[in-house]
Amino acid sequence: MLKDCLENVRLRKPLVHNITNYVTVNDVANVLLACGASPIMSDDPEEVEEITSICGGLCINIGTLNQQTIPSMFLAGKTSNKLGHKVVLDPVGAGASKLRTDTAVKLMDEIRFDAIRGNISEIKTLALGSGRTKGVDADVADAVTEDSLDEAVAFVKAFAQKAGSIIIVTGAIDLVSDGGKCYVIRNGRAEMGRITGTGCQLSALITAYLAANPENALEAAAAAVCAMGLAGELGWQSMQPSDGNTAYRSRIIDAIYHMDGETLERGAKYETR
Amino acid sequence: MLKDCLENVRLRKPLVHNITNYVTVNDVANVLLACGASPIMSDDPEEVEEITSICGGLCINIGTLNQQTIPSMFLAGKTSNKLGHKVVLDPVGAGASKLRTDTAVKLMDEIRFDAIRGNISEIKTLALGSGRTKGVDADVADAVTEDSLDEAVAFVKAFAQKAGSIIIVTGAIDLVSDGGKCYVIRNGRAEMGRITGTGCQLSALITAYLAANPENALEAAAAAVCAMGLAGELGWQSMQPSDGNTAYRSRIIDAIYHMDGETLERGAKYETR
Amino acid sequence: MLKDCLENVRLRKPLVHNITNYVTVNDVANVLLACGASPIMSDDPEEVEEITSICGGLCINIGTLNQQTIPSMFLAGKTSNKLGHKVVLDPVGAGASKLRTDTAVKLMDEIRFDAIRGNISEIKTLALGSGRTKGVDADVADAVTEDSLDEAVAFVKAFAQKAGSIIIVTGAIDLVSDGGKCYVIRNGRAEMGRITGTGCQLSALITAYLAANPENALEAAAAAVCAMGLAGELGWQSMQPSDGNTAYRSRIIDAIYHMDGETLERGAKYETR
Numbered sequence: 001m002l003k004d005c006l007e008n009v010r011l012r013k014p015l016v017h018n019i020t021n022y023v024t025v026n027d028v029a030n031v032l033l034a035c036g037a038s039p040i041m042s043d044d045p046e047e048v049e050e051i052t053s054i055c056g057g058l059c060i061n062i063g064t065l066n067q068q069t070i071p072s073m074f075l076a077g078k079t080s081n082k083l084g085h086k087v088v089l090d091p092v093g094a095g096a097s098k099l100r101t102d103t104a105v106k107l108m109d110e111i112r113f114d115a116i117r118g119n120i121s122e123i124k125t126l127a128l129g130s131g132r133t134k135g136v137d138a139d140v141a142d143a144v145t146e147d148s149l150d151e152a153v154a155f156v157k158a159f160a161q162k163a164g165s166i167i168i169v170t171g172a173i174d175l176v177s178d179g180g181k182c183y184v185i186r187n188g189r190a191e192m193g194r195i196t197g198t199g200c201q202l203s204a205l206i207t208a209y210l211a212a213n214p215e216n217a218l219e220a221a222a223a224a225v226c227a228m229g230l231a232g233e234l235g236w237q238s239m240q241p242s243d244g245n246t247a248y249r250s251r252i253i254d255a256i257y258h259m260d261g262e263t264l265e266r267g268a269k270y271e272t273r
Numbered sequence: 274m275l276k277d278c279l280e281n282v283r284l285r286k287p288l289v290h291n292i293t294n295y296v297t298v299n300d301v302a303n304v305l306l307a308c309g310a311s312p313i314m315s316d317d318p319e320e321v322e323e324i325t326s327i328c329g330g331l332c333i334n335i336g337t338l339n340q341q342t343i344p345s346m347f348l349a350g351k352t353s354n355k356l357g358h359k360v361v362l363d364p365v366g367a368g369a370s371k372l373r374t375d376t377a378v379k380l381m382d383e384i385r386f387d388a389i390r391g392n393i394s395e396i397k398t399l400a401l402g403s404g405r406t407k408g409v410d411a412d413v414a415d416a417v418t419e420d421s422l423d424e425a426v427a428f429v430k431a432f433a434q435k436a437g438s439i440i441i442v443t444g445a446i447d448l449v450s451d452g453g454k455c456y457v458i459r460n461g462r463a464e465m466g467r468i469t470g471t472g473c474q475l476s477a478l479i480t481a482y483l484a485a486n487p488e489n490a491l492e493a494a495a496a497a498v499c500a501m502g503l504a505g506e507l508g509w510q511s512m513q514p515s516d517g518n519t520a521y522r523s524r525i526i527d528a529i530y531h532m533d534g535e536t537l538e539r540g541a542k543y544e545t546r
Numbered sequence: 547m548l549k550d551c552l553e554n555v556r557l558r559k560p561l562v563h564n565i566t567n568y569v570t571v572n573d574v575a576n577v578l579l580a581c582g583a584s585p586i587m588s589d590d591p592e593e594v595e596e597i598t599s600i601c602g603g604l605c606i607n608i609g610t611l612n613q614q615t616i617p618s619m620f621l622a623g624k625t626s627n628k629l630g631h632k633v634v635l636d637p638v639g640a641g642a643s644k645l646r647t648d649t650a651v652k653l654m655d656e657i658r659f660d661a662i663r664g665n666i667s668e669i670k671t672l673a674l675g676s677g678r679t680k681g682v683d684a685d686v687a688d689a690v691t692e693d694s695l696d697e698a699v700a701f702v703k704a705f706a707q708k709a710g711s712i713i714i715v716t717g718a719i720d721l722v723s724d725g726g727k728c729y730v731i732r733n734g735r736a737e738m739g740r741i742t743g744t745g746c747q748l749s750a751l752i753t754a755y756l757a758a759n760p761e762n763a764l765e766a767a768a769a770a771v772c773a774m775g776l777a778g779e780l781g782w783q784s785m786q787p788s789d790g791n792t793a794y795r796s797r798i799i800d801a802i803y804h805m806d807g808e809t810l811e812r813g814a815k816y817e818t819r
Binding site: 299300306312315323327511522523526528530 | 644740786788791792
Binding site: 027244 | 590597
């Protein structure tokens with residue numbers, strides 16, 4: 001039940017450690033507070049192990065990675081693995097530079113991620129690039145549409161099996177798979193792509209949902225994806241004529257703030273394959 | 274008169290140097306502009322002494338401290354002390370990591386802070402940890418409520434005396450003391466805790482109020498605390514049904530923007546002990 | 547035609563690389579999305595050359611420059627020059643510290659900027675400080691008003707000729723010159739100065755406009771300046787009584803989001819000298 005997943009976040013109020021980019025960090029903090037979780041941002045190598053140890057989950061986002069924060073990603077990730085915390089990777093821009101691709105691949109090699117979320121291009125880059133996941137056929141279309149859906153589902157399942165992580169590909173249609181089952185989710189609106197950071201926010205939200213639903217990871221990840229898409233739909237309903245992408249950004253987070261389990265259960269549009 | 278404190282900020286337009294975290298920095302800049310002050314953010318060791326010298330106040334916030342910005346905090350703090358500028362410390366997360374606790378305590382040892390603002394847990398950490406302030410009984414409750422108020426007031430007074438700074442503990446009830454008098458402030462709303470950065474914003478606001486009211490520091494700090502809480506109340510009044518924590522965040526800053534001295538004087542809810 | 551300049555941005559959707567400050571970076575990303583462009587933020591020396599090579603334009607903003615990002619500015623700028631990409635400089639705070647002045651001047655010496663945008667004080671600092679531009683009379687008033695307009699236009703033209711860049715001075719009246727013609731623009735509202743980052747946003751917008759209109763640089767820069775000022779006017783029209791500087795900030799970006807070529811053409815207030 002997606003409803004339970006949402007309610008567990010509000011009940012258990014997980015503390016989420018974010019090593020994230022400075023572009024969307026404020027929205028990430030506010031969306032975590034909106035869903036009922038709490039954020040901590042910390043990226044100095046000297047403290048990240050200690051900070052992550054008091055949290056329930058860790059979200060590593062490489063959006064503005066640099067020489068100072070990359071070592072922190074590895075330190076925090078390994079500590080979280082040791083402690084059995086939930087760890088999520090958002091490989092922002094993997095494929096756009098060697099540094100991003102190599103860092104994401106190396107993170108996957110050295111850290112066990114409970115979930116990895118990106119767009120199809122980023123996830124394909126990881127599938128092609130990772131030693132551990134070599135052999136996955138990443139020759140899928142560059143957008144998940146009804147036409148390319150079958151091959152995209154097959155790709156995501158295969159990559160999830162190889163990687164040993166829940167793989168989440170977001171776009172016009174969202175896919176969430178642990179290698180066995182695949183959720184095909186059709187919430188959301190195209191206008192969300194005109195806002196910076198909805199992907200970063202979702203990765204943080206997934207971390208909170210996983211941390212609050214450890215026994216039920218796949219459904220929790222799917223619930224977070226449905227919640228974000230549904231917030232995009234609900235937020236759109238309150239748009240005023242002069243509102244544009246920044247008003248929409250706020251309205252989406254505010255819809256997360258008001259969303260209850262019934263609303264999510266009723267509004268979620270998904271099938272499983 | 275709290276009214277004069279607010280009006281002096283609008284009149285004197287202090288320039289406030291912020292060495293602050295990247296999570297809430299945009300809101301900090303906007304709240305300073307809203308109250309009538311001007312912000313400068315700068316954290317490179319090579320320029321912070323020069324930047325702080327052209328300002329009226331300095332706000333040091335350790336929310337995302339790192340090896341590059343910690344030296345800047347000491348350099349800027351010492352320069353501000355030499356120049357007689359107002360200096361405020363926001364020890365975000367003191368107690369959550371050794372790096373944060375040690376940095377905050379060392380800052381207190383080497384820099385004379387006009388005011389230090391944190392939640393009760395952060396301030397207790399400083400009271401326990403600081404050499405200079407050793408001996409203060411920090412065995413108070415972890416929340417300032419009507420029940421724990423007497424002991425909390427006594428603790429804040431004692432710590433303010435030892436530290437030689439105005440100590441500001443914010444929470445359901447806010448306390449502001451210079452060691453002699455203690456303002457007990459009951460403005461604000463619980464929902465402010467669901468927004469990232471209201472504490473950071475308040476610390477910057479306090480810096481602006483101190484810089485614009487150098488002759489009247491304790492009342493200026495109390496006025497800033499009342500103004501922030503009152504803005505939380507006024508901002509709440511304009512909330513629409515679909516508004517959540519991000520809309521509320523904007524509405525609070527906007528209430529600071531519109532607040533005049535009369536409104537603050539009339540809306541402030543405090544007693545002194 | 548300003549109209550064409552705007553429409554080319556929506557048509558060509560330039561990808562803009564930003565090495566920018568962490569104060570206003572989220573607004574910069576959202577304004578780029580609002581105008582129809584796409585943002586990438588990246589400031590690590592190891593990847594900036596690669597990142598900038600996949601973009602159409604580069605915006606260097608020194609608002610929170612530091613020892614890690616300064617080398618990235620030079621690397622990315624030189625790569626962009628080699629590739630013939632449009633490069634814009636926003637010398638935030640030039641004159642406020644030696645580090646800022648020296649960095650901005652050195653950037654001008656080593657990188658060919660298509661445009662440089664600042665307030666009159668920042669631009670005067672560059673004119674005085676730069677070896678390559680020595681000899682320009684920067685003895686103009688510290689604000690561009692109707693009274694000082696003639697000398698300001700002469701200064702901006704002279705500096706643009708020496709620097710070999712389009713020079714954009716923004717304030718109550720905005721000036722945009724390539725050394726020959728000078729646009730004198732009277733869009734905008736004074737209240738925009740109470741928001742952090744409208745200047746940073748404009749510099750990014752100029753980069754997008756230049757990248758999408760390479761054959762028509764001067765008019766493209768003027769179109770971006772008119773668009774930002776007009777957005778300030780249109781955003782103001784939708785202000786509610788409780789709205790302050792943060793609501794206004796969002797409304798301006800949202801006005802950029804909705805602006806079409808006709809609206810810009812009709813609303814732009816400029817003359818050329």
